[in-house]
Structure formats: structure tokens, C-alpha cells
Amino acid sequence: MSNKPNVERARRRRDNVAPPPVRRALLVVVSAPSGGGKTTLCERLLKACPAMTYSVSCTTRPPRPGERNGRDYHFLAPEEFARRLRRGEFLEHAVVHGHHYGTLRAPVWRALRAGRDVLMDIDVQGAAQIRRAARHAPRNDLLRRGFVDIFVAPPSLRVLKSRLTARKADSPAVIARRLRNARRELRRWKEYSFLVINDRLETAFMQLKAIVEAAHCRVENQSVGKRGRP
Numbered sequence: 112m113s114n115k116p117n118v119e120r121a122r123r124r125r126d127n128v129a130p131p132p133v134r135r136a137l138l139v140v141v142s143a144p145s146g147g148g149k150t151t152l153c154e155r156l157l158k159a160c161p162a163m164t165y166s167v168s169c170t171t172r173p174p175r176p177g178e179r180n181g182r183d184y185h186f187l188a189p190e191e192f193a194r195r196l197r198r199g200e201f202l203e204h205a206v207v208h209g210h211h212y213g214t215l216r217a218p219v220w221r222a223l224r225a226g227r228d229v230l231m232d233i234d235v236q237g238a239a240q241i242r243r244a245a246r247h248a249p250r251n252d253l254l255r256r257g258f259v260d261i262f263v264a265p266p267s268l269r270v271l272k273s274r275l276t277a278r279k280a281d282s283p284a285v286i287a288r289r290l291r292n293a294r295r296e297l298r299r300w301k302e303y304s305f306l307v308i309n310d311r312l313e314t315a316f317m318q319l320k321a322i323v324e325a326a327h328c329r330v331e332n333q334s335v336g337k338r339g340r341p
């Protein structure tokens with residue numbers, strides 16, 4: 112067996128050097144009204160941060176053209192969703208636009224424990240559930256230490272409507288319902304720690320990435336050496 116770690120420890124003691132800071136995992140929660148740009152921004156963030164894992168939610172809504180089971184969502188029948196809910200498999204869950212959505216507990220914990228950042232695209236109700244859990248968790252808990260919540264807002268409701276229409280993913284009735292919900296969701300932006308206005312995509316993306324980088328630099332996300340230095 113190599114004695115390299117011992118040699119390294121001895122060198123550090125001799126040189127009075129603390130171990131390098133450990134990069135601790137973040138749980139990044141992004142919410143926005145439908146059409147606000149979460150999917151677009153999250154996809155770009157995942158490309159820019161290869162070590163980040165996307166939390167694939169479960170939903171009872173039908174897949175849209177181009178969506179793949181297991182990649183975009185786990186598409187479940189209502190009975191299967193209810194069964195998993197009864198078994199306590201969800202970290203959070205909510206009814207959004209008339210369908211059930213939920214985040215599975217196990218994959219999130221697996222990724223956080225492995226030191227991988229987790230990115231979640233969930234609605235304001237789900238974000239509130241995780242925020243509450245993070246606040247009540249013990250001080251050193253992974254959920255509490257790594258929790259970062261970001262609200263993405265469109266520049267206006269008029270722009271939101273035109274983006275939803277241009278996306279051509281939903282019928283006019285579904286778009287009308289999503290716009291009604293958007294008014295309600297937009298009122299809750301102050302519950303979040305960060306707000307990004309998605310006007311110019313490039314600016315919004317830069318802000319989102321900067322928030323994640325800053326969260327990694329937060330003091331509570333650094334390990335501290337014996338002599339109180341990072």
C-alpha cells in the first residue's frame with residue numbers, strides 16, 4: 112500500500128499548511144413561471160458545469176413532442192405517482208397546472224453525498240417545501256449547507272405570453288391556464304435568495320452561473336483547517 116497520504120500529511124504539518132478547501136455540493140433550486148426560461152437556462156448551466164446533476168422529476172402530465180422518459184421527466188400514471196407518494200419517496204411534491212409533480216428523494220441524496228451539485232427545476236410550492244426542510248435541518252446537513260434558491264422572471268407578462276405562444280408546445284387553453292398561474296407565481300419571487308430577470312438570455316445565463324460560483328465560495332461551503340485557515 113502506498114504511504115503517500117502519510118507523507119503528504121507530514122509535509123503539511125511541517126509546512127504548517129492546511130488541506131486544500133473541499134468543494135461542497137450545492138442544491139440549486141430554480142423556479143420560474145412556465146415559459147420563464149428555466150429549461151433553456153438550466154440546459155446551458157448543465158453544459159457549463161459538467162459535474163452538476165439534473166434532478167429528473169416525476170410527473171403525471173403527458174410527454175410533449177421530443178420529451179424523453181427518464182431524461183426530461185419520469186412520466187408516471189397517477190396511480191404510480193400516488194403509490195410512490197405513500198411510500199415517502201418524494202423530497203417535495205405539488206400539483207402544478209392540474210398535474211402532479213415531484214422530486215425523488217434518493218437520487219438527490221446520492222448525488223449530494225457524492226459531492227455533486229444538483230440542479231432542480233421546480234415550482235414555487237416545491238421550492239418552499241425544500242426551503243423549509245433546509246432551514247429546519249441540522250447546521251451541517253447537506254441540504255441546509257448547499258441550498259441555493261433562484262427565481263427566474265420574464266421581463267413582463269406580455270413577453271411571457273409571446274414566448275409561450277412561440278414555443279408551440281401547448282394548446283391555447285393550456286397557455287391561458289399557465290398565464291393565470293404565472294401571475295400568482297410571480298408574486299412569490301421575494302421568498303427566494305436570488306432573482307434573475309430573463310430578458311437577454313446571455314445576461315440571464317451569466318447571472319445564473321455567477322450565483323452558482325458565488326455559492327461555492329460561501330464560507331459555510333469551505334472546510335476550515337485546524338489553525339482556522341481555509
Ligand code: ADP
Nearest residue numbers: 145146147148149150151274278309310311312
Ligand atoms: P420554461 O422551461 O420556464 O417553461 P423555456 O426555457 O421552455 O421556459 O422557454 C420558453 C420559450 O422562450 C422557449 O421557446 C425558449 O426558447 C424561449 N426563451 C427563453 N429565454 C429566452 C430569452 N431570454 N429571449 C428569448 N426567448 C427566450
Ligand code: 5GP
Nearest residue numbers: 168169204205207212213214232233234237
Ligand atoms: P412543465 O410541465 O412546463 O415541464 O412544468 C410545469 C411546472 O412544474 C414548472 O413550473 C416546473 O418548474 C414545475 N415542476 C417540474 N418538476 C417539478 C417537481 O418535481 N416538483 C415541483 N414542485 N414542480 C415541478
